[in-house]
Amino acid sequence: MLKHSIFLRIYAGLVILVVLVALFGYLLVQIINYQRAQEYRESLTDGMAYIISEGIARQPNEQQRMDWISDASNLLELPIYYVKADKVDLTRAEAKRLEERKAAVRWDAQTLVAYIIIGLKDDPDHLLYIKAENITERQMKALPVFVLDYLVYYPGQEREYLQRIQHYFSYPMQIVNVQSLPLDSEQIGRLRLDHSIILYRDSASVRGTTISIVSPIPSSTSDVLVMGPVPLFNWMPFQLAAGITLLSLFVLSLGVYGLLVPMQRKLRAVNYALNKMKTGDLSVRLPVDSTDEVGSLASSYNSMSDHIQRLIEAQRELMRAVSHELRTPVARIRFGMEMLADEEDYECRLQQVDMIDKDIEALNTLIDEIMTYAKLEQGAPSLDFERIILFEVLDQVLIETEALKTGKTLELQAPPLAVVVDAERRYLHRVVQNLVGNAVRYCDSRVLISGGLSEDGMAYVCVEDDGPGIPEEERSRVFEAFARLDDSRTRASGGYGLGLSIVSRIAYWFGGTVSIDESPELGGARFIMAWPAQQRFKSQKRKNAEPQKDAGSEA
Structure with missing residues (x-):
């Protein structure tokens, strides 16, 4: 059961850690208290060692010194020995304390007896040796x-x-x-x-x-x-208890960190694989070296990656099949057009040829739209950003659209020539072209084109029309591929339902958004695409492979 759950292993490890830390804390307290007790005994005897040493030094001869020591022994009811210094083996720490006129205390934990050694002021050849059993x-x-x-x-x-x-x-x-x-x-x-x-x-x-x-x-x-x-x-004074507690918690935290590091390492590998997936790279696979929750997560990720790869391959196959199926009738139509050369009625023959040629052009346009959409949909395109004068792109689209003689009035609120933005010229031209074409298709008579820079450093292009507009609840759907809001918007009105989807995709890869609202001036629909006027890289690929699906930035 433990090997199948990383959390149970962590819990079991925590219990063991708590026991080990408790034992460590107990031993640490005992060691520290032994040292503290020794320092406490010495601190209590230091002063009296100095006073006794001074008392003996004041005695004029050795006999009086012995009498003074005898009186002190009777007063304290403790045996005091006047011994030669060379008879006592002193440690370096004890000798140093005696030089400082302090006492050296030796504690026998088995007999609970303290032996106090006191140096004499004017008699370095002798020491006082006191045996203290009970105070x-x-x-x-x-x-x-x-x-x-x-x-x-x-x-x-x-x-x-x-x-x-x-x-x-x-x-x-x-x-x-x-x-x-x-x-x-x-x-x-x-x-x-x-x-x-x-x-x-x-x-x-x-x-x-x-x-x-x-x-x-x-x-x-x-x-x-x-x-x-x-x-x-x-x-157990407060300082010692607090210190031991903090140290124990620190040791415990190190142990917990050691338990969590393997799981953290595995989760980091999962995060790395997911980040690679965002870029469109589905080749990363995670090692499944355990049967716990993290191992199950790695296995699920591998299965998901395999499934997504299969879906992408299926989509690509579909796009290739659609392209093939569309180009085949084009070839047949052209062949049929050649066959019309045998038609006897010249006017009828020319009319039929013209209709077939229009169908051919429409099919080719549809193929181009589908391929462009697929290119933007399947992964991050290579974007060669450059400094572009925004006016030039808007004016070019205006001239190209007017050349089609649509019968609609196109107006350009031209931005200053000084407005320069970072963009891929080909894709920016496609955005403006699709928005203007969509507006011309559904407007009553007027289309307004504008662009510029906003106060927050975003570049934008805006296309408005005086048509019926788009209901608010339907605005998110217009960015879906092949979407039509009602049956009246059929091929007769032009378009295939891919133009706005392509605009949304380009906006995403530009790092921007596209939104729809009502034109305050013309009353119809207003489309605004905004993106950072200064890109971090002149040539870049967006790192995210799949955009968010929302009305303003769906890609």
Whole structure:
């Protein structure tokens, strides 16, 4: 079933992609959070590493240093080892952190124990090695003691020196008045008893839960040291969640693109074949390499192309047959005309010869119309556009029509000689000739010919007459081959129903339109053919092989 439907394959591929992207996102979150947790641990210990290093450096001799370390170990309730530096194998990153007077933290995920390594300020040969298994409130309340022990050497300048060491701490530290803190009476009482307190704050913001440590300053009754707020580690902060989501969607979109590329490639091949078909080239065939919807589309296109080719060949055969069938009676009529030489009545013989000769000429004209129409109908003709003075074409048709002595009045509203347009002279002459001939055939007495350039850069020719006009609902039919609007328009009135079809075809290949409305001046029909006055190519072939079927631009 999957191989017969490209969409089911895409859906199945999407399910697999979603699972893979979810696994990728989970692993990525774990890796990023491991690194974030390590950076979080180091950021919490950097400040205290600096303070402890400063405290030890102030001790005048080694014994006092050992005593200070012992007191610190008892205060923190954590084992602190004074070890030689060459006994500890440091990585390059750890050594760099110690040089910057920061702490190096080693985390054992199995035992959940952190090992903190602290460098000493004036003793590069030794390191402090702290083993931290559980961090309780006791360790947290002991932290302000180390900070206050550092500040005791700077009486009256506590705030200034606190600001100096701030950059070693990842959380803020400040000395504030106890009255400015949102504390209850119990908490204030504990501060007066020289006890540190811990404040927990839950927030709906990105920071989440935070901890602040408030410790009294022995030398002041109103000021306290506030360390924090320190945000607790957030395993999925907004920035990380947004980043992982966007990255996952990007990976998913790449996967979807990979699923759609084969179908896109096949559809592009179908589009290419259709474009070639528009130009009249039906030789392109699509490979049918699957049984899904796209494969079915390719198979249908191939069948359609074969069918259209057969229709075109059948049409060509028909045109050749019609041409042959029409020329055969012409030959017979001419043969019969020669036979009339034996006719005894001279006047009758001449009259019959004249009638036969007219039929011959009419048949030849019909053949010429059919062949011209077929040439324009079957494909893109070769158009050799050139710069043409529009007046010359209109005036030539006027002179040729007047020479036929039709008895109708022809008027030319001549465009200026400066009006020059791009056109194929032979086909433009045919357009004007057919329109004028059609107007002469159905007018009462007057035909008006005009042409020029419109404001939108379109060239146009216009032929109007004072005849009965064409009903609006019938105007689209006059462009159909061999179409007649009523029985009165038979061969007796002249024409074969191909003249306007040829005009419509030429208008299409010129890239223009032909339209019909009522003449505002003469009251009859008005035909207007408009086309771009400047063509993109002097010699071109229109790319579309089949025009739109509408009243204004049917070809």
